[in-house]
Amino acid sequence: IHKQVLDLYQGLHYRETIFKVGSKKIHIKAERFLSLDNVHLLVMKYGFLCEEACQITILTGIDGDVWDINGPHFKKTAYEQQEQQLSAIVTTNEGEMIIAAEMLDCSFGTNMIVHQENGLFHRVVVQAKPGREYFFYKYVSIYTSKDGVDQIKVAALAAVRESYSNGYDKLYRRHAQLWHERWLLSDVRIDGDEEAQFALRYSIYQLLAGAPIHSNRLSIPARGLSGQIYKGAVFWDTEMFMLTFFLFTQPKLARNILQYRYFALEGARKKAAEYGYRGAFYAWESQENGEDACTLFNVTDVFTERPMRTYFRDKQIHISADVVYGIWQYCKITGDDSILFEGGAEVILECARFFVSYAYFKKDKNRYEILDVTGPDEYHERVSNNAFTNYLVKHCLKVSLEVLELLKKKNESFYQNLLVKLDFTSEIPAIREMYELLYIPAPAADTMIIEQFDGYQKLEDVTLNDLKNRIKLPNEYWGGGNGLATTTRIIKQADVVLLLNLFRKEFSEEVKRANWEYYEPRTEHGSSLSHCTYAMLSTDIGKPDWAYPYFQKTATIDLTGDYKRYVGTLYIGGTHPAANGGAWMVTILGFGGLYFDGEVVTLAPKFPEKWRTLSFHVTVKEQNCEVIISKDLFTIVASSQNTRKVCFNLEGKIVENNPGQEITLPRLKNKIS
Amino acid sequence: IHKQVLDLYQGLHYRETIFKVGSKKIHIKAERFLSLDNVHLLVMKYGFLCEEACQITILTGIDGDVWDINGPHFKKTAYEQQEQQLSAIVTTNEGEMIIAAEMLDCSFGTNMIVHQENGLFHRVVVQAKPGREYFFYKYVSIYTSKDGVDQIKVAALAAVRESYSNGYDKLYRRHAQLWHERWLLSDVRIDGDEEAQFALRYSIYQLLAGAPIHSNRLSIPARGLSGQIYKGAVFWDTEMFMLTFFLFTQPKLARNILQYRYFALEGARKKAAEYGYRGAFYAWESQENGEDACTLFNVTDVFTERPMRTYFRDKQIHISADVVYGIWQYCKITGDDSILFEGGAEVILECARFFVSYAYFKKDKNRYEILDVTGPDEYHERVSNNAFTNYLVKHCLKVSLEVLELLKKKNESFYQNLLVKLDFTSEIPAIREMYELLYIPAPAADTMIIEQFDGYQKLEDVTLNDLKNRIKLPNEYWGGGNGLATTTRIIKQADVVLLLNLFRKEFSEEVKRANWEYYEPRTEHGSSLSHCTYAMLSTDIGKPDWAYPYFQKTATIDLTGDYKRYVGTLYIGGTHPAANGGAWMVTILGFGGLYFDGEVVTLAPKFPEKWRTLSFHVTVKEQNCEVIISKDLFTIVASSQNTRKVCFNLEGKIVENNPGQEITLPRLKNKIS
Secondary structure, three states, X not given: OEEEEEEOOOOEEEEEEEEEEOOEEEEEEEEEEEOOOOOOEEEEEEEEEEOOOEEEEEEEEEEOOOEEOOEEOEEEEEEEEEOOEEEEEEEEOOOOEEEEEEEEEEOOOEEXXXXXXXXXXXXXXXXXXXXXXXXXXXXXXXXXXXXOOOOHHHHHHHHHHHHHHHOHHHHHHHHHHHHHHHHHHHOEEEEOOHHHHHHHHHHHHHHHHHOOOOOOOOOXXXXXXOOOOOOOOEOOHHHHHHHXXXXXXXXXXXXXXXXHXXXXXXXXXXXXXXXXXXXXXXXXXXXXXXXXXXXXXXXXOOOOOOEEOOOHHHHOOHHHHHHHHHHHHHHHHHOOOHHHHHHHHHHHHHHHHHHHHHOEEEHXXXXXEOOOEOOOOOOOOOEOOOHHHHHHHHHHHHHHHHHHHHHHXXXXXXXXXXXXXXXXXXXXXXXXXXXXXXXXXOXXXXXXXXOOOOOHHHOEOOOHHHHHHOOOOOOOOOOOOOOOOOOEOOEOOOOHHHHHHHOHHHOOHHHHHHHHHHHHHHEOOOOOOHHHHHHHHHHHOOOHHHHHHHHHHHHHHHHHOOOOOEEOOEEOOOOOHHHHHHHHHHHHXXXXXXXXXXXXXXXXXXXXXXXXXXXXXXXXXXXXXEEEEEOOEEEEEEOOOOOOOEEEEEOOEEEEEOOOOEEXXXXXXXXXX | XXXXXXXXXXXXXXXEEEEEEOOEEEEEEEEEEEOOOOOOEEEEEEEEEEOOOEEEEEEEEEEOOOEEOOEEOEEEEEEEEEOOEEXXXXXXXXXXXXXXXXXXXXXXXXXXXXXXOOEEEEEEEEEEOEOOEEEEEEEEEEEEOOOOOOOHHHHHHHHHXXXXXXXXHHHHHHHHHHHHXXXXXXXXXXXXXXXXXHHHHHHHHHHHHHOOOOOOOOOOOOOOOOOOOOOOOEOOHHHHHHHHHHHHHOHHHHHHHHHHHHHOHHHHHHHHHHOOOOOOOOOOOEOOOOOEOOOOOOEEOOOOOOEXXXXXXXXXXXXXXXXXHHHHHHHHHHOOOHHHHHHHHHHHHHHHHHHHHHOEEEHHHOEEEOOOEOOOOOOOOOEOOOHHHHHHHHHHHHHHHHHHHHHHHHOHHHHHHHHHXXXXXXXXXXXXXXXXXEOOOOOOOOOOOOOOOOOHHHOEOOOHHHHHHOOOOOOOOOOOOOOOOOOEOOEOOOOHHHHHHHOHHHOOHHHHHHHHHHHHHHEOOOOOOHHHHHHHHHHHOOOHXXXXXXXXXXXXXXXXXXXXXXXXXXXXXXXXXXXXXXXXXXXXXXXXXXXXXXXXEEEOOOOOXXXXXXXXXXXXXXXXXXXXXXXXEEEEEEOOOOOOOEEEEEOOEXXXXXXXXXXXXXXXXXXOO
């Protein structure tokens, strides 16, 4: 008998198992949590009960022998004991120091300390009475050399002692209260679709659990807290797929996530210089210091078993533009431009500078072009004038010019100092010229298709099924030099469609629909970033029924485990917080039809068939409102703590909602859903 | 008993065989030639002798069932008989008409005409007497729809009738006389090295045999008259490796070969337009009409057995610059610029226009760059700023500007008309600017290495042996997307070294030597164009001992058959006229040290150890001289038919040689060789 529970609401893991040892039965219950009140703290309550009399030996402490598929985590480990406090001092392969301090609260048996090669443990031996439940508690405190604390060992030992004296229940209550508060602002209720409700809450939990509450030098990795292959590295996934959730529900966390890019700026500058460019070329797999963990050979060819040269690291230049997009979204949605003065402007300007130094000018066409890049669709590497990239780059240039205006207006001396610090004055005319003359692939006059990159439409137009029939070995990589998809129009994931999503107000519905219909059958959805993108654009063009299956995919990806686990021989499994963020976006921006232009919150819901009510909280410019959308009615409740009215556009009707006010408005009858 | 002779001196094939049929022996002798006097004519003399009395049946005529690895040659065949004249009228897959007319001169036996599915034949039956030698003669005349003759059937029948009445011996004498005259101007004598002597004469024979004496709409294909895979297509091989031989010995043939490019210009314009460029983008595998026979997938992957995308067709843009280089060499060496007025100028200007439309401008570096090309080294596709390509392009731009000046000076109205015809006036400032601002990778200040392309020196620096140890399957392709060499510094063939060869006066000996030493160990010599290039640069830097093994390779390639026969699963065998041309160049330009700058013929010999005397004829600006170089002496005999004196620089000493004059000069004693 085995039961395992992840309590999404309280951030608690619970396990209950009955083990049979010979003829004897032992009941085990264990619950544990990572404290939201104190991120250094791990707490566990462990209980057991023997049906018959037994001698039980408990070995618990600190096991320092930590491995994953990349090898051992630590290059140095040392263990210490001070009375009943155990501690491990380890050095990671990256040179970081980590202290783990542990205390055990065990009121039974004989307790002795055991040194073993791989760790330091308590050994508790107890003659357990039949039917009696024994409990012990374990407190662990973790500090690292990046925590900004002077003496991390002292801090860790103090923290563990304090938590020991506070005790499990008190610590648990504080933790649970904070999770409760998080959910107040982040929960989404869907009436009429239990499956969606559960999957969405699971997604939100994953986003919240992975977000850095305690540091603005960290972001959320592409595999969240799990997933070994990407070594905790941060991808564009964060800005493009996770950020929006935080912007509308937890703007402080959004700010932390974006500030991380400022602390990564030096790494991005190094990378640009490495490739002979100026400015900031953000890493494809960004480490804590901004350096790129991505190798040049990150797929293994299943035919030759050789490492395969790929162009993730070298050519996915859009990441710098994605970072700028994220920061600018933050300014627009939170109304807080202080981030610009705390590194944000520097990031933006350095990205613009990078693109100026990357681009080439085509004299006879009087335009700048962006050559030799890899766009979101990774099956087509080293392409030119990728529509997504060019558009995002143009946006980056525009933002950089606007930011310069803004800084100058708001704080002239800051502006001047920044120009001097970055030696930027001479860049400005170049940025302006490139902004004006950058080539942007436009929808074709007849078909309205935006060509994904130069020459895409000359590639073989094979169907996805026909391509799959060409597969010779399982897990063969479709991209790279000789991949199955490389010479065809089959794409890995949304590319033009993602562009249309990010700039949904700048393209007509006809263009969006034409491109959705053109690219969708040609998309493998081989990336967890693809389904939500197609879903969102479906709702945008009034097709929530097209969107729903993609929504299910993105919302349940880690519940069903139905995703691509191998690229070549490489295991790429783990959780998918970008898909989680995508599930929230499809629900709120897609089916809920939420759009905020910096002034007005628009709601244009397009529900899936069976949804009856969708309720959620939304925060814009520090004003929080609860939104309840039923099939017939909008209900908007402005928080009494709001400081200003919030303006809504409800299916075309403009309403203003004062602090504490509740507004109810019938929905249009002739809407599709 | 079997004997087969190719008579290089007379262009005759001879075969003698004794067949045993049961207990009976039949002696067969056959000799045949393709008349140099009339290129339409094939002539054969066939004899047999039976040791015992036999009934012999001879079946001879026209067999129209012609196949190669690309399939059958003809899509339509028809046969006709007019009295004793047989003829075949066939249509090739490319739509060309070919007539073959045949007559048999057989004075014995009974002769009847036999129709078979695959052809039309004479059947001759004779009761052969023992010991008597029987001879018959066969005359075949071939005309095609491209011969510029109105009624090709009439012409073919007339030609075969005439040759029949002239008879074998007369035809043979004319043919042999013309070959004799060819050899007078083209032969090279090497005393002291019989092997080299033979291999070089074989090479010269191949070049002469393949050259278009009768048409300026044809050139020499990369596999000469043999080699099925390239379908008779013309490559850069011709201008870069074969042309020089013709320029110095048979300038009229050189002119024909170059004029071909004018007739291919329309195809080159089409190709440029296909890729979105202006001007002329010459074909990688140029067909008669200039269209490109090269496919986008011209290698098969031995691992997946799938066609592999390669960038021969799309990215080897240097071919246009190579053509211009060839034409300009012609003007310089022959002194005949009439070719410019007969299409040459148009070719040159259209190539310059192509490069202007191909290049990109890098504003912050104030320079033009040439991105995304494949240079001579085909293992590294899609590279940027390939030194060879950039240099050749700059040369093309320079030549185009000089040609404009020349036309204007020599024939103003032609110049004006050409500008109008090509709508070229607006291109001139662009060409001039690009010429001035084109980025040319320079030798590094410290190492003097010219980097083959941007980033070459960041590639893995594996040894050739280590690379070979990585081979998993025979014939696996080293280039392409995932090839073994692609991500390393191992190159297929001379690239920078070829550049240094083509512009030998523009680089210092130190630079040449440094690059030879750097690139040689990194060169696979997987192309038949590579050995001669390294050999020539070796002699240029005073290392004839380094050159000799490469010379042997290039001179004997088709005698030993020691060359790469497969790329992937593709058979690429056949003759190698570029290597033949290379053998001549190594001998004359390399070991002979011949250089002509348009004014002075320089001779700076660097003999291999065992060479005693090197003798050859050289024609510059229509003046022919015989050159005899021994270890001690120069002897120069100017033809009495010369119209001007010829100026020589003999190891530093300037001498002038009047028509009919013989000059003898002792060689420097302190020279290495």
